Amino acid sequence: MSNSKNKLIPFLCLLPAALILSIFVIIPIGYSFYLSFFNWNLIAPTKNFVGLQNYYSLFTDPINRKVMVNTIFYVILLVILNFLFPYLISLIVKYFIKKMQGAYKIIFFIPSLFSLVVGAMVFSWVLNPVSGPMAFILRKLGMTLPNWTNSGVLAVVVLCLITSWKVFGYNFILLLTGLGSIPQNIIDAAKVDSIPRWRLIWNIILPLNKGVSIYVLILTIVQGLAYVFTPINVITQGGPYYGSSNILYHTYLDAFVLYKTGNASALAIVTFVIFLFLLFLEVRFVERKEASYE
Amino acid sequence: MSKSKTLGWHLFLIVICLIAVLPVVFMLSNSFKTLRESYHSILQLIPLHPTLSNYKTLMQEVNLFGLIWNTFFMATLVTFGKIFSSMLAASAFQYYDFRWKKTLYFIFVATIFVPFTTIMIPNYLVIAKLNLLNTVVGVVLPQLCDATGIMLFTKALEKIPASLLEVAAIDGIPRWRIFVNLLIPMLRPNIISIGAMFFINSWNEYVWPTLILKDKNSFTLPLALQNYISSEGGTNFPLAMALSSIMIVVPLVIYILFQRFILNSISSTGLK
Incomplete structure (x- = not known):
């Protein structure tokens, strides 16, 4: 086979992927960056150059600031619900029981199969303050379910619970697989020395599982913020008064509802920079260990 | 214990x-x-x-078969596009040497981390400029490649012994036949599990179709379901739940059929 043909084949193989990724991912990042320096409404023929004004207003505009604070609240909740909780359960399944591990895996994963629109609908029934089953049970016990859509904080909690319903099984399996890849002889050796189980977990297992757990932690933040978009849009549309909006959802609101393309693009670029930083952490801490969780 | x-x-x-x-x-x-x-x-x-009254009402209110067909058609196109583009790219990364290979692979895989809101506005503008709003192509086109697939297929190819391919090459079998008759059968379990995940994700896809599809005739199931949920309260839950029940059948059947494949490969994947 001739040399020139040899060079052409990999090029042709990469072409479809490269075309799609550059047209619909890489170039758009640059264009969003460009748009973030203008005031525009997505439709008008002219864009007004405003320099760094859009970035400046991210820190001065009260709504933007509210959205930033909400985003931090979302991240904290997502880490607790979608990372720490499944991690705890995977430790229980791995080290505290012996049977039924396969069955738990199969059942926990079921909600991951369904659309978040379905999840949002079902939970707005389950937690409906008037006609839902939770309100019904609480009423029997002499309590009332608060109208959570009226409170930003409660709405964020419910929206995070909905995503965690979907993501839990998936993250659980990732973390369990990580635990499964820890060499058994290390654990057996510790058992021979009759170290208490919580110390075995804290001092030996958790450090050995660091690669996978950091990977899942970063995934939880990156995907969690994206996932929560759907229940926000279905249930609260960011309300009450931006109380349940976050940086991703507000980008969408600014761009396609309020037609403030400049502010939306600045938010989009800030989100990108945050995710880029998380990618850097992932490469720094996880990629070296990649081969170990198979 | x-x-x-x-x-x-x-x-x-x-x-x-x-x-x-x-x-x-x-x-x-x-x-x-x-x-x-x-x-x-x-x-x-x-x-x-x-x-069955809720199901009957649904049949009257929406074009149920149209919705199912739209969702199925888009999910199928997206799944095949993603499998095709990622397998080709993965084989280039695994079997050929070229300049900036590692950098290119890293850039490809890094696109997984790009938040959709960062690229949403330009993509919307491109699809609008191409007059593809409200069309299947408008929804499908930006999704024809997924770096997760490239990563997973590259990992899968690493496990296929190189000697096998060398033997085939020595026998003078053309490359495309090696690809079709040797690699694809060997990657069958990976194609099934990755394909199943792409299909389920695309079946459930909500955000991007919401931006592109405004006309009810081009709606997919998740968009139709959203129309039955009222944020002011007063949602007719039995009706919305009938539509949801129809929606979850397909992912459930795929899970029951391929559960073993899906769970086994999940450890190295990303089901969205």
Whole structure:
């Protein structure tokens, strides 16, 4: 086979992927960056150059600031619900029981199969303050379910619970697989020395599982913020008064509802920079260990 | 490990199973209740007077088969596009040497981390400029490649012994035949599990179609379901649950058929 043909084949193989990724991912990042320096409404023929004004207003505009604070609240909740909780359960399944591990895996994963629109609908029934089953049970016990859509904080909690319903099984399996890849002889050796189980977990297992757990932690933040978009849009549309909006959802609101393309693009670029930083952490801490969780 | 303690853990885990599954079970149950019955027998799991009225109403109100077809058609196109583009790219990364190979691979895989809101506005503008708003192509086109697939297929190819391919090459078998007759059969379990995940994700896809599809005739199932959910309250839940029940059949069947493949490969993947 001739040399020139040899060079052409990999090029042709990469072409479809490269075309799609550059047209619909890489170039758009640059264009969003460009748009973030203008005031525009997505439709008008002219864009007004405003320099760094859009970035400046991210820190001065009260709504933007509210959205930033909400985003931090979302991240904290997502880490607790979608990372720490499944991690705890995977430790229980791995080290505290012996049977039924396969069955738990199969059942926990079921909600991951369904659309978040379905999840949002079902939970707005389950937690409906008037006609839902939770309100019904609480009423029997002499309590009332608060109208959570009226409170930003409660709405964020419910929206995070909905995503965690979907993501839990998936993250659980990732973390369990990580635990499964820890060499058994290390654990057996510790058992021979009759170290208490919580110390075995804290001092030996958790450090050995660091690669996978950091990977899942970063995934939880990156995907969690994206996932929560759907229940926000279905249930609260960011309300009450931006109380349940976050940086991703507000980008969408600014761009396609309020037609403030400049502010939306600045938010989009800030989100990108945050995710880029998380990618850097992932490469720094996880990629070296990649081969170990198979 | 004492018996009673283990039993306690199992009880705890069973409660979590119930939290995972009960909402869906109640959803199915409510879809066979009238609106009245759903109010008056909230915790009644098996409907006292099962009825198909919600499904009948749905058939009248929406073009159900059109919705199912739109969703299925888009998910199929997206799945095949992603499998095709990622397998080709993965084989280039695995079997050829070229300049900046590592950098290119890193850039490809890094696109997984790009938040969709960062690229949403330019992509919308491109699709609008191409006059593809409200069309299947408009939804499908930006999704024809997924770096997750490239990563997973590259990992899968690494495990196929190089000697096998060398033998085939020495025998003078053309490359495309090696690809079709040797690599594809060997990658079958990966294609099934990755394909199943791409399909389920695309079947459930909501955000991007919401931006592109505004005309009810081009809607997919998730968009139609969203129309039945009112943020001001007053959602007709039995009706919305009937539509949801129809929606979850396809992912459930795929899971039942390929559960082993899906769970085995999940450790190195990303189901969105």
